[in-house]
Amino acid sequence: MIARALGLLCLFCAVLTAPAAGQERYAAFVADMDSGEVLHAVRDTAPRHPASLTKMMTLYMLFDAIERGELTLESPLAVSAEAASRPATKLGVRAGATISAENAIRALIIQSANDVAVVVAEALAQDETAFGEAMTARAATLGLTATRFTNASGLPDSAQITTARDMARLAFALRRDFPQFFHYFLETRFRWGTATHSSHNSLVGRMDGVTGLKTGYIRASGFNIAVTAERGGRPLVAVVMGGASPSVRDAHARELVEAAYASLEARDTGVRLAALNIPRLNPVREQETLTAELAGLIRPTAQGSSGAAPPPAQVSFAEELPRASTPQNPPAMLASASAWSIQVGAYGSEIAARARLDAVAQLGVADLLRQASPLAQPLASGERRLWRARYAGLTADTARAACERLSRRGEPCFTVAPNA
Secondary structure, eight states: OHHHHHHHHHHHHHSOOOSSTTOTTOEEEEEETTTOOEEEEESTTSOBOOGGGHHHHHHHHHHHHHHTTSOOTTOEEEOOHHHHTOOSSOOOOOTTOEEEHHHHHHIIIIIOOHHHHHHHHHHHSSSHHHHHHHHHHHHHHTTOTTOBOSSSSOOSOTTOBBOHHHHHHHHHHHHHHOTTTGGGGGOOEEEETTEEEEOSOTTTTTSTTEEEEEEEEETTTEEEEEEEEEETTEEEEEEEEEESSHHHHHHHHHHHHHHHHHHHHHHHHHHHHHTSOOOOSOHHHHHHHHHHHHHOOOOOOOOTTOOSOOOOBTTTTGGGOOOTTOTTSOOTTOOOTTOEEEEEEEESSHHHHHHHHHHHTTSSOTTTSTTOEEEEEEEEETTEEEEEEEEEEEOHHHHHHHHHHHHHTTOOOEEEOTTO
């Protein structure tokens, strides 16, 4: 059973291959939306063009207007000549006509209609330029600090930029702030006039647990997708940017989601197994098993043309996600920024744990750990007691920097969020 758990845990390290080797547009990001734990991140803060992922922000603004009572689902939205002139992908609304807010939601999600994006922009702002400014300002309150919107659709504009991490934050915010509207992302067909439009998102309705969200493409971005999923009460968000084709992008997003759930399942299985009084046969293997089972260590591999993947970081995703209406109240799970730790091992005795702490201090990280407190913390496991070797009292950035430096030397290390 332990071998099976460890095998599944390794899946997240071995299964993933970049959609197109060396493609500079590629980026990926996966996070647990409840805990905020980052499960996979490759070039996730590099500037990218969002393409039609932009419409997630357009929808956020529309949902917000409906929630605040400025519009209803039945409100007719006027179609201007400017909106009707937008190129495909479009719904084909005619200048002078109207479309209800609810049909606009479906057109944006299912058809990814550029003309309807402008209809929404003009309904909520003076014009699309002003709407882009409003989108950017609202996005900043949601933690999308690396994002700038200049239009409502995602049509090509060199100034319209974002990151894979920011698009994940936006997906998170949509699910958190507007659960009453989130069911629209599960719809796969939309009838308008005599035509029935099918969703561009091939994962919705075809992959276990997928609950949305949005695809996008322009030549400058490659094929993008943001996906939300939930299995066993555990919600994830995954973003892939720069795919070589829709099928490659979707297959890679599927791999990321499956690998994330497999690794989480293996971690849960490992923790349960660690609570059993199972004899250990090899002391070296024992240390590796304890690290994997009890600490949940995940070391995602780099993809594409990126360098080494960053060390895993808990709560580094959700900690930057204030709700727009109450930015002064960050999520309750966040503690003091100076309460982070790093764990460098788990041992069967306090003496061994303290010896490891002394050894780590000589491995080129003394400057980062100068203000940290070395701790040998007891951990009960059935009838057995283990000792975790940790340095506490670090900032999040210092903890990650220390683990990154140790990882480059081949030394085990992972960051520990406040109160974890």
